[in-house]
Amino acid sequence: MDNLTEQLKTLKQTSKKLATIPTEIKNQVLTNIALKIEQNKKLITDANTVDLENAKNNVTPAVYNRLKLDDNKLSSMVEGLKDLVKLEDPINKTLLARELDTDLKLYKVSCPIGVLAVIFEARPDVITQVAGLAVKSSNALVLKGGKEVLNTNNIIFELIQKAINEVEQYPNNSILQVHSHEEISNLLKMNNYIDLIIPRGGNNLVNYIQKNTTIPVLGHASGVCHIYIDETANLKMAKDIVIDSKMQYPTACNSVETLLIDEKFPYKDDLINALKDANIQIIENPESWSLEYSSNILSVKTVANIDEAILHINTYGSGHTESIVTDKTENVTKFMNEVDSAGVYHNASTRFADGYRYGFGAEVGISTNKIHARGPVGLEGLTIYKYKLYGNGQIVKDYVDGLKQFTHIDLTK
Amino acid sequence: MDNLTEQLKTLKQTSKKLATIPTEIKNQVLTNIALKIEQNKKLITDANTVDLENAKNNVTPAVYNRLKLDDNKLSSMVEGLKDLVKLEDPINKTLLARELDTDLKLYKVSCPIGVLAVIFEARPDVITQVAGLAVKSSNALVLKGGKEVLNTNNIIFELIQKAINEVEQYPNNSILQVHSHEEISNLLKMNNYIDLIIPRGGNNLVNYIQKNTTIPVLGHASGVCHIYIDETANLKMAKDIVIDSKMQYPTACNSVETLLIDEKFPYKDDLINALKDANIQIIENPESWSLEYSSNILSVKTVANIDEAILHINTYGSGHTESIVTDKTENVTKFMNEVDSAGVYHNASTRFADGYRYGFGAEVGISTNKIHARGPVGLEGLTIYKYKLYGNGQIVKDYVDGLKQFTHIDLTK
Numbered sequence: 001m002d003n004l005t006e007q008l009k010t011l012k013q014t015s016k017k018l019a020t021i022p023t024e025i026k027n028q029v030l031t032n033i034a035l036k037i038e039q040n041k042k043l044i045t046d047a048n049t050v051d052l053e054n055a056k057n058n059v060t061p062a063v064y065n066r067l068k069l070d071d072n073k074l075s076s077m078v079e080g081l082k083d084l085v086k087l088e089d090p091i092n093k094t095l096l097a098r099e100l101d102t103d104l105k106l107y108k109v110s111c112p113i114g115v116l117a118v119i120f121e122a123r124p125d126v127i128t129q130v131a132g133l134a135v136k137s138s139n140a141l142v143l144k145g146g147k148e149v150l151n152t153n154n155i156i157f158e159l160i161q162k163a164i165n166e167v168e169q170y171p172n173n174s175i176l177q178v179h180s181h182e183e184i185s186n187l188l189k190m191n192n193y194i195d196l197i198i199p200r201g202g203n204n205l206v207n208y209i210q211k212n213t214t215i216p217v218l219g220h221a222s223g224v225c226h227i228y229i230d231e232t233a234n235l236k237m238a239k240d241i242v243i244d245s246k247m248q249y250p251t252a253c254n255s256v257e258t259l260l261i262d263e264k265f266p267y268k269d270d271l272i273n274a275l276k277d278a279n280i281q282i283i284e285n286p287e288s289w290s291l292e293y294s295s296n297i298l299s300v301k302t303v304a305n306i307d308e309a310i311l312h313i314n315t316y317g318s319g320h321t322e323s324i325v326t327d328k329t330e331n332v333t334k335f336m337n338e339v340d341s342a343g344v345y346h347n348a349s350t351r352f353a354d355g356y357r358y359g360f361g362a363e364v365g366i367s368t369n370k371i372h373a374r375g376p377v378g379l380e381g382l383t384i385y386k387y388k389l390y391g392n393g394q395i396v397k398d399y400v401d402g403l404k405q406f407t408h409i410d411l412t413k
Numbered sequence: 414m415d416n417l418t419e420q421l422k423t424l425k426q427t428s429k430k431l432a433t434i435p436t437e438i439k440n441q442v443l444t445n446i447a448l449k450i451e452q453n454k455k456l457i458t459d460a461n462t463v464d465l466e467n468a469k470n471n472v473t474p475a476v477y478n479r480l481k482l483d484d485n486k487l488s489s490m491v492e493g494l495k496d497l498v499k500l501e502d503p504i505n506k507t508l509l510a511r512e513l514d515t516d517l518k519l520y521k522v523s524c525p526i527g528v529l530a531v532i533f534e535a536r537p538d539v540i541t542q543v544a545g546l547a548v549k550s551s552n553a554l555v556l557k558g559g560k561e562v563l564n565t566n567n568i569i570f571e572l573i574q575k576a577i578n579e580v581e582q583y584p585n586n587s588i589l590q591v592h593s594h595e596e597i598s599n600l601l602k603m604n605n606y607i608d609l610i611i612p613r614g615g616n617n618l619v620n621y622i623q624k625n626t627t628i629p630v631l632g633h634a635s636g637v638c639h640i641y642i643d644e645t646a647n648l649k650m651a652k653d654i655v656i657d658s659k660m661q662y663p664t665a666c667n668s669v670e671t672l673l674i675d676e677k678f679p680y681k682d683d684l685i686n687a688l689k690d691a692n693i694q695i696i697e698n699p700e701s702w703s704l705e706y707s708s709n710i711l712s713v714k715t716v717a718n719i720d721e722a723i724l725h726i727n728t729y730g731s732g733h734t735e736s737i738v739t740d741k742t743e744n745v746t747k748f749m750n751e752v753d754s755a756g757v758y759h760n761a762s763t764r765f766a767d768g769y770r771y772g773f774g775a776e777v778g779i780s781t782n783k784i785h786a787r788g789p790v791g792l793e794g795l796t797i798y799k800y801k802l803y804g805n806g807q808i809v810k811d812y813v814d815g816l817k818q819f820t821h822i823d824l825t826k
Contacts, residue, residue, distance in 0.1 A: 017751070019753075020750045098771070100765070100772065106772075114783055195784070196783070212627075214626065218784075237805075240808050241806065244810050248810050337432055340429050342799060343802065344799060345802040347804045348517065348804030352513070352517075352804075352807070357513065357812070357819065358513070358800070369797075370527055371609060372784040374799065375798075384783055386753075386757060386787065387755060387771070389756065389761050390759045391761030393647070394760075394765070395654060395657035395764075396661050396765060400661065
């Protein structure tokens, strides 16, 4: 057994102990990580300065900004951890309680998934966020960060490990950092030790991971979001929503990439002119209708009706978030039901697709999966459940032979 | 585009229409399938007789019995479909309703997964069961059955298709049967068209599928269930539970394979003798502790304490169902929390792990997955959700700029 396998085996064994850690202890760990980050800002920014110096000639300004940890980001990291303390513990919640027969009671109870592997690029602030989410949801964690901020990642990881070590009742070996880039392909084969992979990064990284592992992957490779302006749309609302969806933060996954305009919409030119005035670059014959520009570019297509709009979205979209601007109730219902995406909106900006805006308090990311968790994923998405059955000697033969009957009474908690 | 891809593309498109089919229409389809099976029993058994004649020299008696459709099985198929009519529609259920701000309301609503692929061996009665589950849960379905009962499968599939065609408001192209064995490896690559694969068959089939696709797979490859007899266990209860768990139906996935006995349990010899009297064959040095015998054989191991028992189960088990027999509350809690399996039982037979016994009314199978659905999976396991957001022109910029604040009020339905 090689070193990585050994470490993952230990991690997997430790993960079984995490389900029983009391909420107070998990919150102590979160508070202690926040404290360590707060007390060691200088240490972190010093390491980050070294990384930035090494990276500056090799990365774009946008990436450089993502690598950089300034005081604002460090404060957000600390605040994020403190926010997690306040959230309800997602573990040990009774999801169903049922009497199967006298003295035979079934409970469906939420529990951790086990071992999460988070593979991320660029942003070192991801570490405290996912470590915090893992602690609160009682999961063990493997972290693999980008090489550009190796020094920053190392110091943050060390501080987290130290914070964990100081809380006696919390197991030390519940978090693991892996380093070399080749380890990714090894991680993807570790079905016996990793239960869920969460990639946080660009399309290339996510695509590569999705195509090269049979371990479940939670996330999204791209965000090709659409807005459909139907014939009854209010012009001002259409302008405001499209401009916000594109320009409020163009590199976000929930920003709009394609605008579909009903040919019967009477104010098409006014709308297009307003978008151009807002510095949006319009492309009416894009190379592909599945492009995610992550910039101020917007594909625009005229469609004959709502059916064509829905077919276009279901064909070229990524299943992320789509919005219809309309005054027609019938079209709202049709759009909401037939568009197969994580988020379907009426008269609202696609930028609302976000765990904090939905009121989840914390977010692991946005999923376009069709199973387990879809849309913005909070702590609940890091849990599964088990069935606990309490009897006093019941055997199945008695029910098969007709000596006993199931009662199946739902029990109020 | 080859023929299979073309057919799957059509199926995928049709699947988008299924989310909006009213419950009454789905129930009409189910009732009509039941009627067609009932009216054509002779046609089905004739086809089955041909298959059985061809298969009889190539299969074991156990498999032969599974291939055979007698009157009992045909009646169960019809009853199963009628039962599905009575079950609550799992689609369009509001799982969360939240005001994000005035006139900005978020709903989390259950919806179908999309296209399910069910790959099954031997048992032709699986077809009506999974077709019925797919209809009720508004999913499209690809079916791939075993070659041994090709004629039987064909006639049943034709009857289902005919029953669907007769219900005008239900789309015809919502179900697809694929034939040649080579199609399995093609199906496993169809990430664009298949959302979930459900294998129903032996370990080899399930293992092969799990290892050769990046499409999510729902099911279990093996059922290596354990019973742990702790020092305080009641002897009679221990006997009854182990005998029921092993002998009530030895080939079931939820039958027990390994018995762990605490070395301090004073009646070990009495227990072992009772098991032998019940025709159970005891093996104390098995080739592997991960063997699923599917027969009257039982591995037995003496353990030092509950910790060793839990470590054994978490190391060699398949995460299916495990039971502890004990009078000690402390050990119950420890076992229930630290054993990482879909079902953890106290003083009850492992054979209770079943959707019908849990009161789910229908079952797709039992999952040992750590995400999406675990344990016996009913209709709910064939659904996911989408977020519907209803606004009147809200944009994110207003919230980022502090002009508006989120209210995040949970709405009662």
